[in-house]
Amino acid sequence: xxxxxxxxxxxxxxxxxxxxxxxxxxxxxxxxxxxxxxxxxxxxxxxxxxxxxxxxxxxxxxxxxxxxxxxxxxxxxxxxxxxxxxxxxxxxxxxxxxxxxxxxxxxxxxxxxxxxxxxxxxxxxxxxxxxxxxxxxxxxxxxxxxxxxxxxxxxxxxxxxxxxxxxxxxxxxxxxxxxxxxxxxxxxxxxxxxxxxxxxxxxxxxxxxxxxxxxxxxxxxxxxxxxxxxxxxxxxxxxxxxxxxxxxxxxxxxxxxxxxxxxx
Amino acid sequence: xxxxxxxxxxxxxxxxxxxxxxxxxxxxxxxxxxxxxxxxxxxxxxxxxxxxxxxxxxxxxxxxxxxxxxxxxxxxxxxxxxxxxxxxxxxxxxxxxxxxxxxxxxxxxxxxxxxxxxxxxxxxxxxxxxxxxxxxxxxxxxxxxxxxxxxxxxxxxxxxxxxxxxxxxxxxxxxxxxxxxxxxxxxxxxxxxxxxxxxxxxxxxxxxxxxxxxxxxxxxxxxxxxxxxxxxxxxxxxxxxxxxxxxxxxxxxxxxxxxxxxxxxxxxxxxxxxxxxxxxxx
Numbered sequence: 001x002x003x004x005x006x007x008x009x010x011x012x013x014x015x016x017x018x019x020x021x022x023x024x025x026x027x028x029x030x031x032x033x034x035x036x037x038x039x040x041x042x043x044x045x046x047x048x049x050x051x052x053x054x055x056x057x058x059x060x061x062x063x064x065x066x067x068x069x070x071x072x073x074x075x076x077x078x079x080x081x082x083x084x085x086x087x088x089x090x091x092x093x094x095x096x097x098x099x100x101x102x103x104x105x106x107x108x109x110x111x112x113x114x115x116x117x118x119x120x121x122x123x124x125x126x127x128x129x130x131x132x133x134x135x136x137x138x139x140x141x142x143x144x145x146x147x148x149x150x151x152x153x154x155x156x157x158x159x160x161x162x163x164x165x166x167x168x169x170x171x172x173x174x175x176x177x178x179x180x181x182x183x184x185x186x187x188x189x190x191x192x193x194x195x196x197x198x199x200x201x202x203x204x205x206x207x208x209x210x211x212x213x214x215x216x217x218x219x220x221x222x223x224x225x226x227x228x229x230x231x232x233x234x235x236x237x238x239x240x241x242x243x244x245x246x247x248x249x250x251x252x253x254x255x256x257x258x259x260x261x262x263x264x
Numbered sequence: 265x266x267x268x269x270x271x272x273x274x275x276x277x278x279x280x281x282x283x284x285x286x287x288x289x290x291x292x293x294x295x296x297x298x299x300x301x302x303x304x305x306x307x308x309x310x311x312x313x314x315x316x317x318x319x320x321x322x323x324x325x326x327x328x329x330x331x332x333x334x335x336x337x338x339x340x341x342x343x344x345x346x347x348x349x350x351x352x353x354x355x356x357x358x359x360x361x362x363x364x365x366x367x368x369x370x371x372x373x374x375x376x377x378x379x380x381x382x383x384x385x386x387x388x389x390x391x392x393x394x395x396x397x398x399x400x401x402x403x404x405x406x407x408x409x410x411x412x413x414x415x416x417x418x419x420x421x422x423x424x425x426x427x428x429x430x431x432x433x434x435x436x437x438x439x440x441x442x443x444x445x446x447x448x449x450x451x452x453x454x455x456x457x458x459x460x461x462x463x464x465x466x467x468x469x470x471x472x473x474x475x476x477x478x479x480x481x482x483x484x485x486x487x488x489x490x491x492x493x494x495x496x497x498x499x500x501x502x503x504x505x506x507x508x509x510x511x512x513x514x515x516x517x518x519x520x521x522x523x524x525x526x527x528x529x530x531x532x533x534x535x536x537x538x539x540x541x542x543x544x545x546x
Contacts, residue, residue: 166358169313170431171348171375179383180371184362 049229056237057230064219068238070133071215074208075201075246078137082144082201083194089145090152096161097182110153114146122208136213140204144197155189156182188258195250195257202246206239216242265290266350266435266465271311271321271336272489273304281307282318283489289435289482294461296480296497297469300508304489305469309439311335312467313350314343325350328434348375351428351464355440357420361413365404365423368412369395372430398430399423402456418449425456436460438468442475454479473499 092098092106118139125135159182167181209217216239223232266289273282282304289295297305310316312323314335322336325346333346351372359368370387372395377387387395399405402422412420421441428436438457442450450472457466458479470476476483477499485493485507493503 160356160358162354162356162358163360165315166352166354167360167371167374169315169347169350169352170372170427171344171346172371173344173379176374176379176382180363180367180374181360184360187362 052229053233055230056233057228058234060231060234061238064216064235064238067209067214067216067219068242071205071209071217071242072202072246074133074136074213074215075140075198075205078140078205079144079194079198079201081137081141082197083148083190085141086145086148086152087190089149090156091178091182093149093153094156096157096159096164097178106149107153110146110149112146113142114150116146118143118204118208119211122211122213126212131212131214133214136205136208136215139208139213140201143204144201148193148197151193152186152190155186155193159185191257192254195253199246199250203243206242265326266312266467267324268308268312269322269324271308271318271323273307273311273316273318281489282311284321285486285489285491286321287484287491287494289465289467291465292462292481293465294458294479294481295465295467295484296476296482297467297484297486298471298473298476298507299486299492303486305486306439308486309352309437309467309469312437313352314338314347325435344375348431349434351431351433351436353421353424353428353436353438353441355443357417357424357444359412359420359424359427361411363412364409365399365412365415365426366392366395366408368423369398369426369430372427375431395426395430398426401429402426417444418446418452421445421449421453422456425453429460433464435464436466438466440469440471443471450475473504 089106089110092102093110095103098106121142122135122139125139129135129138163185164177164181167177172180205213205215206217206220209215209219210221212218216235220232220235220239223229223235268285268287270284270286271282272280272284274280285304285308287295297308299305307316311318312325312335314323318336322334325333325335327333327346327349333342335343335346338346360371363371370391373387373391374382377391396405396408399408402425404419404422404426407415407419407423412423415423421444425441436457441457442453445453454475457468460466461481468480470480477497480497483493483495483497483499484491485503487507492507
């Protein structure tokens, strides 16, 4: 086969792929009722709406401090609970600490949890526990386990099994091996990933708040429903400040705790 | 005192690695084990510490109070109590790299102290002082608060020895303790171990025949999963050939020979008459 033919064949294949993707996108757009003329007609309306939103209701800012704090506390509590739970799941999920059946069972649970969005968890919990921050904390704590448990577990599996064996060889029991062999070796990675998860949880806590867990997210949602658009703008500003601050804080803490470790 | 009684060990697939190893080591002995790689030396050591369970046969260990413990049959608490009295030094040091040297030494007593206290509180001042004294004995007390990961190989091995000493064991096992060290550090480590052998029996795996014959009181050779030699510390060339086979003659052929300068004509002082390079005729 000469080179020109080979190249022609490759080009034809590319055309097929692009055409296929284009058709799929067109079909998806039609079934989702995408209408660009609606966008054109809606644009002036949107600009007019933005006018309603400004200026932000600065008087409401004082009222929004408490809900904002609630959101932060929610995220904090969920991160602490979640990190502790994750550590035990991670121990069970590490091949150098746990027997294979337990490792596989724990890894399966972690993977299942990862594929389950927190919002579904929250809706399930709300139907059981009613509205409020408590189901929010539980939903977010469980939400941590999938990600943190996996990351912690991987960090534990990186420990040289010979090190753990040498602690065993002095007559230490399983918990002592974990306390003196596992914990010191993975602590920096544990702290860093937990801090990162706190940052994620702040954003998540805003979202879950809107669904019914309270806090600043709920305020935003409620302001929109009552058509208090200027108050909503204040809430958005508070949320932006929260997210920005939590990102800065977590970056700072990460650099302080373990400058040598990069986040995965 | 520790005794291996006809221990055998096979892999999961049923391939025999140890084919019946027996020996008995008493107080005052410094036993060197040698043999080609893959002969089963490390596996034998693991069986002696109960880290690996032999397929058949048993290991009996006599502790400080003259209790005989069958390591092969004991489990859980009994096994941990026995291990507490068996100090082990590994080739790769196997210390906890993110902990300080003194913390690594303190780990040596984990089997002896209340485990709840060790989980939630840690160690007492008295224990720390004792650990520091042990580090002093191996001459690394000045590194007590350095993270082990930042130490050199020789220093790490000293910390590892301090940890094993701090266990106050009834016997010391050393699996290739000097294999990762340069010759000068290796000799220093051996000089540390030698006087210890008077307090407790030491069993070590070594690859250097000259070190074994210099420091050990007894030499056991393992080849192909069996003890092929067990006796005093003299090693003849024929014995080495027997243990290592053709590998040994190869090794010997490539060993740098100590050649006195007078035998090398190039190093010959020109004034010496009758030998070496003759001055070119005028």
